[in-house]
Amino acid sequence: MSITLHKASHSYEDRGDVPLPVNRPRRLRRSETIRRLVAEHDVNAGDLIEPLFVVPGSGVRQEIRSMPGIFQQTVDRVVEDAKAAAALGIPAVLLFGLPPSKDETGSGLADPDGIVQRAIEALKRSIPELLVIADLCACEYTSHGHCGILRADGEIDNDRTLELLARGALSYARCGVDIVAPSDMMDGRVRVIRHQLDAEGFTDTAILSYAVKYASAWYGPFREAAGSAPAVGDRRTHQMDAPNAREALKEALADVEEGADMVMVKPALSYLDVLWRVRQAVNVPVAVYNVSGEYAMIKAAAASGWLDEPRAVDEMLVGFKRAGADCIVTYFARSCAARWKAAAARAR
Numbered sequence: 001m002s003i004t005l006h007k008a009s010h011s012y013e014d015r016g017d018v019p020l021p022v023n024r025p026r027r028l029r030r031s032e033t034i035r036r037l038v039a040e041h042d043v044n045a046g047d048l049i050e051p052l053f054v055v056p057g058s059g060v061r062q063e064i065r066s067m068p069g070i071f072q073q074t075v076d077r078v079v080e081d082a083k084a085a086a087a088l089g090i091p092a093v094l095l096f097g098l099p100p101s102k103d104e105t106g107s108g109l110a111d112p113d114g115i116v117q118r119a120i121e122a123l124k125r126s127i128p129e130l131l132v133i134a135d136l137c138a139c140e141y142t143s144h145g146h147c148g149i150l151r152a153d154g155e156i157d158n159d160r161t162l163e164l165l166a167r168g169a170l171s172y173a174r175c176g177v178d179i180v181a182p183s184d185m186m187d188g189r190v191r192v193i194r195h196q197l198d199a200e201g202f203t204d205t206a207i208l209s210y211a212v213k214y215a216s217a218w219y220g221p222f223r224e225a226a227g228s229a230p231a232v233g234d235r236r237t238h239q240m241d242a243p244n245a246r247e248a249l250k251e252a253l254a255d256v257e258e259g260a261d262m263v264m265v266k267p268a269l270s271y272l273d274v275l276w277r278v279r280q281a282v283n284v285p286v287a288v289y290n291v292s293g294e295y296a297m298i299k300a301a302a303a304s305g306w307l308d309e310p311r312a313v314d315e316m317l318v319g320f321k322r323a324g325a326d327c328i329v330t331y332f333a334r335s336c337a338a339r340w341k342a343a344a345a346r347a348r
């Protein structure tokens with residue numbers, strides 16, 4: 001059998017007929033069942049990490065204007081959300097704190113009675129099996145909003161900031177945190193944090209390093225969520241420059257060498273090539289951070305009726321898996337896990 005070509009559309013000397021296609025990839029796309037059988041990747045609740053924003057007080061649940069469906073909450077409410085996440089099969093939460101006061105040196109970061117410290121304790125007490133990851137950076141604690149302690153000339157003092165980060169990590173560990181996640185991009189922080197934790201006996205506290213973190217416009221809504229915008233200047237002297245990918249491998253390899261148990265690439269959508277390259281370069285789990293601006297963009301488009309949110313989100317998340325992510329920090333975690341659970345129940 002062959003396909004007969006219409007002669008008028010064909011100007012070659014040999015007007016012989018063309019054989020039927022040999023390859024027909026469409027055979028494996030004919031039904032939902034067969035598509036599921038041959039799927040190369042999948043994404044499920046067990047891959048997700050849910051970020052949570054903690055504020056002082058009790059009974060507060062304040063929606064973040066630029067992140068519909070995401071809230072700043074007091075510890076009591078955070079525990080409720082974390083319980084819901086755990087019940088949906090989400091293995092981990094990532095904590096950010098909005099402290100009641102800030103100072104020049106970000107001392108609140110290592111306050112044993114700090115907001116994140118309180119949240120870690122409450123979470124480990126009420127949901128011991130849920131992994132608690134705490135973001136470790138000075139910018140939510142400094143009055144100037146920079147990710148480190150400033151020198152007299154206004155530049156961030158890398159090595160003094162390392163001491164603060166080490167103290168912060170230790171205070172989290174003392175509260176029972178499972179994983180500390182330095183997001184500051186100071187040089188050499190993983191080694192200092194590892195040494196500090198080990199010196200105090202916290203050899204089982206893991207480090208998830210934001211090893212590859214770009215200076216990015218996609219953090220816009222987070223600055224409102226965490227109240228952490230720099231008063232003047234930007235983060236370009238420590239966060240990475242968008243055109244660079246090779247440099248990401250240098251950062252990731254250095255952090256693994258210094259003792260990072262896992263590394264993160266952030267943001268996600270504009271850096272999938274970097275995620276892929278980091279995945280090839282290291283032998284530790286790689287996380288990706290689907291950041292606030294990526295969330296806000298989809299939410300805004302969906303609210304205007306311009307995107308089908310569930311389909312867009314699922315396609316994006318499996319794309320992160322395909323690009324090499326072992327786990328995904330995403331503000332969509334709970335809504336996805338709930339939707340997938342409901343769909344699985346309907347399928348049964």
Ligand code: PBG
Nearest residue numbers: 137139183218219222291292293
């Ligand atoms: C703190 C930190 C930021 C994010 C995570 N940790 C902001 C920043 O570096 O400016 C961004 C998260 C997001 O946008 O969702 N250093």
Ligand code: ZN
Nearest residue numbers: 137139147184
């Ligand atoms: Zn910071």
